[in-house]
Amino acid sequence: DTEVTQTPKHLVMGMTNKKSLKCEQHMGHRAMYWYKQKAKKPPELMFVYSYEKLSINESVPSRFSPECPNSSLLNLHLHALQPEDSALYLCASSPLRLVNTEAFFGQGTRLTVV
Amino acid sequence: KQEVTQIPAALSVPEGENLVLNCSFTDSAIYNLQWFRQDPGKGLTSLLLIQSSQREQTSGRLNASLDKSSGRSTLYIAASQPGDSATYLCADNTDKLIFGTGTRLQVFP
Numbered sequence: 001d002t003e004v005t006q007t008p009k010h011l012v013m014g015m016t017n018k019k020s021l022k023c024e025q026h027m028g029h030r031a032m033y034w035y036k037q038k039a040k041k042p043p044e045l046m047f048v049y050s051y052e053k054l055s056i057n058e059s060v061p062s063r064f065s066p067e068c069p070n071s072s073l074l075n076l077h078l079h080a081l082q083p084e085d086s087a088l089y090l091c092a093s094s095p096l097r098l099v100n101t102e103a104f105f106g107q108g109t110r111l112t113v114v
Numbered sequence: 115k116q117e118v119t120q121i122p123a124a125l126s127v128p129e130g131e132n133l134v135l136n137c138s139f140t141d142s143a144i145y146n147l148q149w150f151r152q153d154p155g156k157g158l159t160s161l162l163l164i165q166s167s168q169r170e171q172t173s174g175r176l177n178a179s180l181d182k183s184s185g186r187s188t189l190y191i192a193a194s195q196p197g198d199s200a201t202y203l204c205a206d207n208t209d210k211l212i213f214g215t216g217t218r219l220q221v222f223p
Contacts (some may be wrong), residue, residue, distance in 0.1 A: 006157075033211070042203060042213035043158070056210060089156055092211070103148060103211055105158040 003027075006091050006106035015081060016114055021109045023074040023091030032102070034066060034072040035090040043090055049074060050096075081113045116141040116162035116206050118214035126220040131194050135217045137187040145208035147180050147187050152201045161189075163207065174193075194221045 004025045012020045023032065031050045035043035048056035049068040057066075063085075065077040074091055088108045095101040117140045127133060137147070145166045149160040151155045162178040164187065170179040175192040187204055199220050206212040 004157075035211075042216055043211070045210050045212075048210055085217055088155070092158075102163045103205075103207065104160055105150070107157040108155075110155065 004091055004093055004104050004106035006089075006109050008109060009107065010110045010112075012112045012114060013081065014076065015083070017081075018077070018079045020078065021076040021089055021091075021111075023076075023093075023094045023106055024072055025104075026072055027093065027095075027104070028071075029093035029095050029104075030071060031094045031096055032068060033092040033094075033103075034074070034076055035092065035105075037088040037090055037108070047076075078111075081111075083113050086111055086113045116144070116208075116212050118204060118206055118212055120202075120204060120214040120217050122217060123215065124218040125218075126218075126222065127194060129194060129196060129221055129223050131221075133191040133194050133219070134204050135189040135191070135204075135219070137214050138212075139185050139187075139190070139206055141206075142182050142185050143208070144180075144182055144206050146206075146209040147178075148205050148211070149176075149178050149187075149189050150203045150205065152203060154201075158203065194219075196221050196223055 007022045034046040037043040046060045048064045052068045067075040090108045091106045094103040124192045148163045149161040164180040177190040180187045201216045201218045204214045
């Protein structure tokens with residue numbers, strides 16, 4: 001099983017709303033990632049968690065708040081977003097931080113900020 | 115800072131052709147390279163991972179090679195099919211995935 005599950009698949013939120021994106025994997029992976037992808041662009045790294053600890057924050061605005069409650073679950077809490085934050089948000093996992101390990105992605109959450 | 119580029123940006127071919135997609139990177143200290151496929155509006159599907167000790171990997175009709183000294187990787191697709199139509203992304207998989215610019219492939223019947 002190489003499945004990474006993301007919910008919801010689609011989300012529409014207002015600029016004053018608070019919402020959360022969820023990512024789950026049951027492959028025993030100890031590294032999890034959030035990526036943001038705009039149309040016709042490659043994914044851009046936002047956050048990396050390793051052993052449930054935040055190891056990389058790519059200077060992401062504080063309106064995005066990641067959380068890793070356990071080794072199988074990764075959340076992205078959203079608050080006071082801007083229309084330009086509309087994008088496909090992708091979660092990925094790998095057995096360890098990326099040394100000789102393969103990364104697997106979920107199907108993404110399509111976020112629209114209105 | 116690692117930069118990854120892919121050529122061509124878009125490719126349209128008739129079914130049955132053999133294809134080569136190119137990936138170039140600026141930092142030859144790359145450890146691993148991973149190829150992905152992305153269908154429109156969907157997530158990424160891992161195709162092949164080439165580790166630093168390997169020069170190529172094969173999976174079905176796909177073959178990927180890695181030449182660190184020249185800063186290049188190629189993805190070879192044999193006997194292309196309409197179902198191969200997608201965007202193909204390569205990524206430096208050394209520490210955090212650094213993606214290339216992608217090649218958008220269309221295979222028509």
